[in-house]
Amino acid sequence: MSSPAPEPPAPSESTLRYRRILTRLLVSLLASWVLMMLPLPWSLLAGVAGIVTGVLLVRLVIAAWKDRRPAMAVVSAVVGVPAVFMIVLGSVTGAIFYGPMSQLEQCRDEALTQQAQDACRDEVQSSVLSWMEGLTGS
Numbered sequence: 001m002s003s004p005a006p007e008p009p010a011p012s013e014s015t016l017r018y019r020r021i022l023t024r025l026l027v028s029l030l031a032s033w034v035l036m037m038l039p040l041p042w043s044l045l046a047g048v049a050g051i052v053t054g055v056l057l058v059r060l061v062i063a064a065w066k067d068r069r070p071a072m073a074v075v076s077a078v079v080g081v082p083a084v085f086m087i088v089l090g091s092v093t094g095a096i097f098y099g100p101m102s103q104l105e106q107c108r109d110e111a112l113t114q115q116a117q118d119a120c121r122d123e124v125q126s127s128v129l130s131w132m133e134g135l136t137g138s
Helices: 013-037 042-064 071-094 098-110 114-136
Strands: none
Touching: 013 114, 042 071, 042 098, 071 098, 071 114
8 A cells, every 4th residue: 555645734824815916916917908908998997908018017026036936926016017018018008199090990890901911000190299289380
């Protein structure tokens, strides 16, 4: 008869907290990515999810540092900060240029050929340029 295998030691409370934060961070990143793929205005919610992700990222880095995992803290910060920045920047840009971006999405939905999609892009670019000229008064 063989004796049963010894059970591994139970993880500490800090390790469990770290794992919970990491799980929430990954779910938040996934939600941000899915929201970015949606059409306007729903894609603007990616910015909210990005801010939540940023908060969770800070909590993760602090938890990793306290749990004596400095490599994980540094890697999380180096990878996470640019990702969160890009998510939030994309949403802010979408909000600023909501009119032209919405127009582009609508035009692309109706375009049947690549040439028509290119024409949509050119039309939106000129719309954005005229909008920016209106802001600067040029």
